[in-house]
Amino acid sequence: xTFPRVSILNTPVDIAGVNxxxxxxxxxxxxxxxxxxxxxxxLMINSALKDKQLAQAIHGANLxxxxxxxxxxxxxxxxxxxxxxxxxxxxxxxxxxxxxxxxYSVYLIGATAEVITAAAGNIKAKYPxxxxxxxxxxYFKPEDENKVVEEINSCAPQFLLAGFGVPKQExxxxxxxxxxxxxxxxxxxxxxxxxxxxxPRAPIWMQRCGLEWLYRLYREPWRISRMKDLPVFIWKVVVxxxxxxxxxxx
Numbered sequence: 001x002t003f004p005r006v007s008i009l010n011t012p013v014d015i016a017g018v019n020x021x022x023x024x025x026x027x028x029x030x031x032x033x034x035x036x037x038x039x040x041x042x043l044m045i046n047s048a049l050k051d052k053q054l055a056q057a058i059h060g061a062n063l064x065x066x067x068x069x070x071x072x073x074x075x076x077x078x079x080x081x082x083x084x085x086x087x088x089x090x091x092x093x094x095x096x097x098x099x100x101x102x103x104y105s106v107y108l109i110g111a112t113a114e115v116i117t118a119a120a121g122n123i124k125a126k127y128p129x130x131x132x133x134x135x136x137x138x139y140f141k142p143e144d145e146n147k148v149v150e151e152i153n154s155c156a157p158q159f160l161l162a163g164f165g166v167p168k169q170e171x172x173x174x175x176x177x178x179x180x181x182x183x184x185x186x187x188x189x190x191x192x193x194x195x196x197x198x199x200p201r202a203p204i205w206m207q208r209c210g211l212e213w214l215y216r217l218y219r220e221p222w223r224i225s226r227m228k229d230l231p232v233f234i235w236k237v238v239v240x241x242x243x244x245x246x247x248x249x250x
Contacts, residue, residue: 078241107133
């Protein structure tokens with residue numbers, strides 16, 4: 001199963017709704033395939049314009065999920081029929097839900113030991129029948145990587161959810177995608193902070209209005225340096241729409 005793919009600043013984004021994606025995941029698991037998924041947002045695409053390795057990883061992904069208000073705005077400017085914004089948190093909730101119902105297992109890796117332990121506990125409390133094959137923090141030494149891979153492979157989970165942040169999680173999953181014994185590997189950014197309770201999620205009305213970024217900024221003022229990415233991203237999209245500077249070959 002493949003989805004219509006468009007290019008935003010020469011970066012691929014797939015046109016698919018959340019139900020389409022969940023159906024795709026079920027098929028991948030059914031036929032025992034192996035896929036690498038990225039959740040595309042303005043920060044990632046801006047970074048990919050400067051980071052060739054990240055760009056290569058994104059282009060090599062089997063699925064690029066539209067995960068930000070910036071992507072939706074860009075889609076309108078380009079005239080792309082992008083169905084919906086799918087946040088990492090919402091996608092994870094759907095993954096946990098179908099995994100609980102279908103008997104799939106998940107492996108969680110990323111954040112600090114304290115955060116990932118709390119996140120795993122909260123996820124299990126919300127989805128008591130979910131099989132959490134294992135979890136561990138993301139702060140391991142390069143020389144310990146083989147042991148980490150062996151641990152994941154021994155669990156053979158259907159889903160591997162990596163929360164190292166962009167671009168580390170994408171580069172790590174892309175580099176190891178052939179040797180990881182999992183069906184679906186996804187970079188999920190700082191989602192474990194939310195599931196752990198360390199960072200509360202924005203009120204529902206802010207989620208619906210696409211203002212979660214504003215609430216995150218309120219909670220974590222240090223993120224102000226990252227917020228410039230959205231207006232810079234939109235400006236680059238406008239330039240691309242007018243001049244074709246970045247190309248449409250995503």
